[in-house]
Amino acid sequence: MGEYPVIPFERDKHEAALFEFVEKVLGAEKFSSRGRALAWYHDSMPLRDRHPYRFVVVDGERVAGSMGHMPADYVIKGELVPVRITHDLLVDPDYRGKGIAKRLVTNSIQTGDFYPGGMWMNVPCHRIHLACGFDDVLAPSTQTLVLDPLGFVVRKELSILKKSAMRVALGLAERRARKRSTTTLKQMGGARAIDRVKEFEPRFDKDWLRMEKSYGIIAHRNASLLNWKYTNHPVLSYRILLATGTAGTLGYLVWRLPLEGAEERRAVIVDYLVEKRDADTLQHMLSKVIVDASEERVETVSILTTQPWALKVLRWFGFLPRHGRHTWVVAGWRDRIPSNWLQDHDPWHICLGDSDGDFWTGSQ
Numbered sequence: 001m002g003e004y005p006v007i008p009f010e011r012d013k014h015e016a017a018l019f020e021f022v023e024k025v026l027g028a029e030k031f032s033s034r035g036r037a038l039a040w041y042h043d044s045m046p047l048r049d050r051h052p053y054r055f056v057v058v059d060g061e062r063v064a065g066s067m068g069h070m071p072a073d074y075v076i077k078g079e080l081v082p083v084r085i086t087h088d089l090l091v092d093p094d095y096r097g098k099g100i101a102k103r104l105v106t107n108s109i110q111t112g113d114f115y116p117g118g119m120w121m122n123v124p125c126h127r128i129h130l131a132c133g134f135d136d137v138l139a140p141s142t143q144t145l146v147l148d149p150l151g152f153v154v155r156k157e158l159s160i161l162k163k164s165a166m167r168v169a170l171g172l173a174e175r176r177a178r179k180r181s182t183t184t185l186k187q188m189g190g191a192r193a194i195d196r197v198k199e200f201e202p203r204f205d206k207d208w209l210r211m212e213k214s215y216g217i218i219a220h221r222n223a224s225l226l227n228w229k230y231t232n233h234p235v236l237s238y239r240i241l242l243a244t245g246t247a248g249t250l251g252y253l254v255w256r257l258p259l260e261g262a263e264e265r266r267a268v269i270v271d272y273l274v275e276k277r278d279a280d281t282l283q284h285m286l287s288k289v290i291v292d293a294s295e296e297r298v299e300t301v302s303i304l305t306t307q308p309w310a311l312k313v314l315r316w317f318g319f320l321p322r323h324g325r326h327t328w329v330v331a332g333w334r335d336r337i338p339s340n341w342l343q344d345h346d347p348w349h350i351c352l353g354d355s356d357g358d359f360w361t362g363s364q
């Protein structure tokens, strides 16, 4: 069994078997949206020419296991660096427990690329990555603001007394967050604007790069990638905010309303970019999200940041850390980043939309 080869995915040869495999492992219901997202990735992901973007383990015509090997660019210490991100580690139940997952991850490391990221891992996947030589970067956690305290508290398994105390505290925080948001937008004045736009224009690419260079390490964005990810998604629908001031573009933020049918009506801010320490622009964009999310009767708003100054802005609005922590693992980093960056969040700009976050069917 262990002899089945790990080979680069070739669309014309392996796609049909890959889809059959994913549908078998995830089930038909999950595959109905996942399959569309996979096809969208294979059809139009802007960096898909950087072969291979996936490895598969094959047994004759059949795919027995697979892992994504997503090409991306990062800006590291001001320089553009091509990198890879591992994602979607999956083994057919008929072939599990035979070392296939480990061989897939080890194979990736052996390609010698730099692998930043891996936020959407479950516990086994995270363990396998560490066992195969990936290293942890301090785990980032999602920050959440509660906009509907009653809806939020009802689902908690707490005593009635605790529920009502929590509801009162969250109610105060919620009113304060709304007030701070409306006041922030009023006080912003005519010199700044936060506009909802349909897509990213290429003329802003130079601004994104300038902002990216203010961080130690960050995923590189441009209109082609951002539009692919956020305006052309086959399943998810995003809202894009653009911040401008008299001197030009100040940043963007991407968020989406809760997934249909989800138990918690959680809006998710998947991506934002401003110059490092530009707390004002982040505050303005968050205010707009909070006001709009309130109108849409959203229960909670979530965001992830690794930047300490951004965390301060979130605390000011009343965002609090959620319990679950994300993973963030790196490999092939020794020639790229100093070892102390593994213990320090400050150089990293990480959002929920990084790695393959939200890609498939939403990061609920």
Ligand SMILES: CC(C)(COP(=O)(O)OP(=O)(O)OC[C@H]1O[C@@H](n2cnc3c(N)ncnc32)[C@H](O)[C@@H]1OP(=O)(O)O)[C@@H](O)C(=O)NCCC(=O)NCCS
Pocket: 088, 089, 090, 091, 092, 095, 096, 097, 098, 099, 100, 101, 102, 103, 120, 121, 122, 124, 125, 127, 128
């Ligand atoms: C997790 C998964 C990829 C492992 O595949 P596999 O080929 O059976 O794994 P391997 O045989 O290479 O085992 C690797 C190690 O992980 C451990 N492991 C595997 N599955 C595990 C599980 N579900 N829980 C805990 N540990 C697990 C194995 O015990 C082994 O550890 P060891 O080397 O110390 O003995 C497979 O079970 C799977 O596809 N699961 C469903 C999808 C999934 O969870 N993917 C991760 C998405 S982020």
